[in-house]
Amino acid sequence: MASLCLLLLLLWAPGGSLVIAEKDIQQIKAVFDKEYKQYVNSELQYIYTFNHTLLRNKTEGVRVSVNMLSDQKVTPLLVVVRQKEAVLSFQAPLTLRGLYQRNYLYKDVGRTLCQPPTKAESVTQYFYVDVSTLSEKNTTYRLSVTHLDNFVLWTEERFTFNATPSQPQYFKYVFKEGVDSVIVKVSSPMAFPCSVISIQDIQCPVYDLDNNVAFIGMYQTMTKKAAITVQRKDFASGSFYVVVVVKSEDEACGGGLPYYPLNPDTPMDHGTREKTLEVLISPAIGKETYIGGILFCFGVFMSFYLLALFIPCWEKWRKGRKDAGLLNSVGSINDETASLLGKSSSQKYDGCGYGSLAEHSSVVSPEDCTDSLVSSGDASYSYTERPLDNFVSRPRLESLSSVEEDDYDTLTDIESDKNVIRTKKFLSVADLARKDKRVMRKKYQIYFWNIFTIAVFYSLPVVQLVITYQTVVNVTGNQDICYYNFLCAHPLGSLSAFNNILSNLGYVLLGLLFLIIVLQRELSHNRGRMFNRDHLEECGIPKHFGLFYAMGTALMMEGLLSACYHVCPNYTNFQFDTSFMYMIAGLCMLKLYQKRHPDINASAYSAYACLAIVIFFSVLGVVFGKGNMVFWIIFSVIHILFTMLLSTQLYYMGRWRLDSGIFRRILQVLYTDCVRQCSPPMYVDRMVLLVMGNIVNWSLAAYGLIFRPNDFASYLLAIGICNLLLYFAFYIIMKLRSGERLLPVPLLCIACTSVVWAFALYFFFQGLSTWQKTPAESREHNRDCILLGFFDDHDIWHFLSSIAMFGSFLVLLCLDDDLDCVQRDKIYVF
Template sequence: CCTEGVRVSVNVLSEQKETPVLFVVRQKEAVVSFQVPLILRGLYQRKYLYQDVSRTLCQPQTKKEVDTQFFYVDVSTLSRENASYQLRVTRVENFVLRTGEHFGFNATAAQPQYFKYEFPEGVDSVIVKVTSAAKFPCSVISVQDVLCPVYDLDNNVAFIGMYQTMTKKAAITVQVRKDYPSHSFYVVVVVKTEDEACGGALRFYPYSKDEPVDQGNRLKTLDVVVSPAVTSQAYVGGMLFVLGVFLSFYLLTVLIACWENWSIHLCFAPAVAFLWQPLANLCCSLAGAPPPPAPRITPDSFLGRPAFNSYSYGSFGESFAPRLLQPRGPRLDSLSSVEEDDYDTLADIESDKNVIRTKVGLHAGGQALDLSKYDNLEMGRSMNIATIAVFYALPVIQLVITYQTVVNVTGNQDICYYNFLCAHPLGNLSAFNNILSNLGYILLGLLFLLIILQREINYNRALMRNDLQAVECGIPKHFGLFYAMGTALMMEGLLSACYHVCPNYTNFQFDTSFMYMIAGLCMLKLYQKRHPDINASAYSAYACLAIVIFFSVVGVVFGKGNMAFWIVFSVIHILSTLLLSTQLYYMGRWKLDSGILRRILHVLYTDCIRQCSGPMYVDRMVLLVMGNIINWSLAAYGLIMHPNDFASYLLAIGICNLLLYFAFYIIMKLRSGERLKLISLLCIVCTSVVWGFALYFFFQGLSTWQKTPAESREHNRECVLLNFFDDHDVWHFLSSIAMFGSFLVLLTLDDDLDTVQRDKIYVF
């Protein structure tokens, strides 16, 4: 109906602080009143005075365009003296915003501005973008329904509609069907009386409580543009893209499994190899296996039964090549940490580990062969993380639903730290794309669990048929930690999605809790490969992870600028590093009791003072010295710099330790004469490349809850993928793939030892 606005501007020329002039504008459906000088209240009930006041009149709906609208201005004052003022009524140019066209204007705290936007045909959703070259003064952007009155002052702009505080950028996505069935809305811009809400300093004014302060103009120049948001086709395309990318991993897994089974059949079935010798040679060559020997033609061969049983059938993810069992020699020279030939019970083994583990060279023979002793431990880890996941996720889901409900009901978009320039709402969710991009963690975690299940089935079948290779060779096949890792990856996807329902500083631990668990489980798995009999119990492992999460929450809430917290955390960090170093160096054969100081002094006297001798375990000492240097450096960095993002700082500590131990494991593996198989090398290289790209997108920093919501929006950027996903969504895609690849690295890292007797495998 109405295509132009009317603006009333007033300037009182005489001094009227004690007896202001009251202006009342009466319309058909609304009354607007204000006094000049205008007094607005700020933080701590501060009073601010403005002499120039302008207000845009509400535009009620009319049935006909030719309808005439009247309004009346009443002026009154309690002053006994004459009041001199100027009253000006003007038309507002470009009162109705046009789609895709920029419009610049000025606003002050006493001269708010608002404009009308009408949805064109075929447009169901738009995004309102407001920008300013200057950071201050702080302002508020509000989207309100076309109703009278319009709430366009600092003290009432939050009463209705959706609103955001703003320094340089603001963006609000508006859906016509959901929010504004009248197919139109107001874009309201209000300059705040103070800048503290946007991260600015609270200015000091020498004033008494009842004396208002003249603020001057506090002018802010802004630019607004309303653009169409993404269509429903973009939502469908985004969902299909996510499903296509991650379901392709399932397809690739099936193809690899089929290729492996086919190559094994050609390599291991002598009758088929005899009939298709050229094809069998080519297949085995591509698979990295030696060509099958020419079999003897026997009746069994033509009946489809192998004439000999010298080969062992592999499982998914292992080498495609047939593995000949090495001849079992005498184990007189074995230096295993536990020789089960000499002990009858687990208690006997435990009582003499102190003696056995003092040997300089250790092999995995004894401790690796006795698998049954650790099955309950492995099952405990897998079941515990599932229990933790259920009890942790349920209240998280309930909390984020409450957050989202509060945002939808109040319209306060400062509660959640989205990338508003690329936040696509769906239903009650404000940023559906940030939630959808976490689907990769869940799908790839499930795929990893299926791979582990297939490996475990094959391994158990080999044990049931008493396969010598499964019984006597290779690193012990414990699958509990792998199940825990896959479950943790799925839970990381679920909790990250919950965090992105409404990201803010109070729920950031949801996004990182299972990242700590993944890092801890990976380190436990690396250590378990060579020390299955001295691994931490499920209860102690998860108790340590619970302590880490506890410090994460405390650090986020109380760590910012709190020197006492950083001193306590740094001391605990260093002491924990020393205790863990001692545990690793002595392979668990030390006790933390009242005699610990006496034993430490005795060791220092005998090894450092009485005679200067080098460390007995040089390799372990080098690892632990490097680990202590890195951890002490990280502790010093935290103590000096006080990083605002404590959760990421804590996660960086875990990742640095994991990378250090992984590098040590690879170096020691190569030093021991072992090798990395092709599939492991490919996983390491590809995973490293993907991690590099993932970290690039992670450090783009589209938002930050360490600052105010208005300052966080300064980092917002447009979508970068399919006009639907932003940089952080790409981080979700790549990091889920990289984590899955990292798990495959741990899974296949020691496949080269599957044909090596366990009493020949080194412990380090």
């Protein structure tokens, strides 16, 4: 642009020789804060000479403002400011290009001059403002050069100013001694016009126009709020510029595009898009706050390890005090127990309920255990209130000394045998726990090994991708890529929001603790089988721990993938945060079902295949689901069909066929049961659950089809959670209805977990950011930290939800401990 001004003085002669045009150049010794109203044309040019004194310990801003009074669009006014170390040029009216090559004109143009630092105590600087035009007509303008009294920003002092697309503003900030990082907060009472906040190093030129503000430094689009954390180590001079640019269009901030003429070559006068803004610079947190937040996070979750260690020790100490007084009575009761189970009196039962939190016993006390065993022979016992005439008892093994007797499955694969047993009106756990224990153990261990394999192959590309995201943010400075809560995003190293990553530690630590507890229960159970094998194979819910291991692994992976998502949260990687939530919900439902249906539960391959389909639809919903009616129709139809197929599978215990005759059989059942005799359903309990489940799922499908929520991943997760809660509530109700009881430990876990879930959901719905909107609109929801000056509402959600999930897992782990001493042919299936 500087060379352009020199070319304005040169004309090519018709003969090809270069001649200097005759032009009247007027030089004026100008002063600050005075308005100069002149006119120029192709033969008249003005040069204004200014001088001012620069002090090393004082920074002053200088601003040049030009207002074009004539209506000239084809031949604009050219303004060149020549300084000692920089040249600034612009035109009036200023033409800025927007989206789709739209051009906008602004007659009032104002620019701040770059002020390079000086090493001398004081120096007088001269600069020149050249005003010219190529128009043959007179072009009238108004020029003024002023000092900026508030060019330097101070810590914790608010400063209010106005900006337009043609009159950007920037200010200087100098780090104080001992301050390593600050947070630049910019706010505005008006959402539009859209603006851009940029942090740039002290250098010339300063990029302060809409078409170049993203060239260097860090920047954010803004409606009402913006916040950028700036670290001293990124600026060698110990200072930086805060640049504020108002955009010509609001599309980047979620606003609509203005009306534009049909002819794209016609510039549009955009008037004044003035925005009032306020800037506040506050010191960021120091090392002490980082250390305090880390110690707090570890302290909260390590306390659960101490509690898990304390409970078995306390239980062992409590039981040790009672052993002396109960030794004789327990011995006599065990003799009677052994006789009831078909054992000799020499085979004493040394306690019950193996596989508990305690070292040698479950939460069921010996007294409760023996009472249950004695009472189980009484006709008045609550577990035998239902008729048991059609129960098929499991053949009792006379001896366990022969290995061959354990090498076959007591339930053959003959279809008629399965039909006889599984289609009874009242089923007991003994009917559905007839397969070989070693076979079933391997079947459920596959859940753990499969999810471990899935976790490894899923997490490696996720980690690579989020590292790439973070690198792009750090290199380009574009902070619109990631949807942080910028008012409480504390960087550490290359990570922009370390606190959001740290708060996911609870999922990993509590998931690991749950695996340790499950391992301890399994070892205790296996140790108990060495002494009371016959008892453990005849009483209680069958102990299969593979699904529990899978649940603990899924909880740990949820923490890892949630941390990866929060490295750079946005709509393209949100499925990282939800994939293992689907896994957890599915595994919990499978575990509930497996408790009463151990032989007919889904295999690991089919279960994970269904979960893979769910994740596949989650990805499709994120990509294509926003407002796409065709997608929502297809998904709703598939959702309803899958619900009906699963309902049929559960109602008939898998004893049905999906073939060409399915519709004929449906009509036959409807005619027989509803038309001819109008008989009630054979399996009333199952029918109640499935009717309620279909009502819930059909309602959710209708909601999705009508409202088409933008956050499809959360909608899909809500479907899974609603079904899990419905099944869990049904399980608890049927457990109490069957005469069973909730022991104090699971009852306490349910109560505490419910309270924690309630608080966790409260913090989850605070909505500190949302990738369903533009980055600028998302920042309107940003809030300051609320815990230790380090954690925000979403971090508290991470804390509480990890604790709530851990508590929920414990509920499933010890929910049926009251049945450890009850014979399986008296434990009902529901």
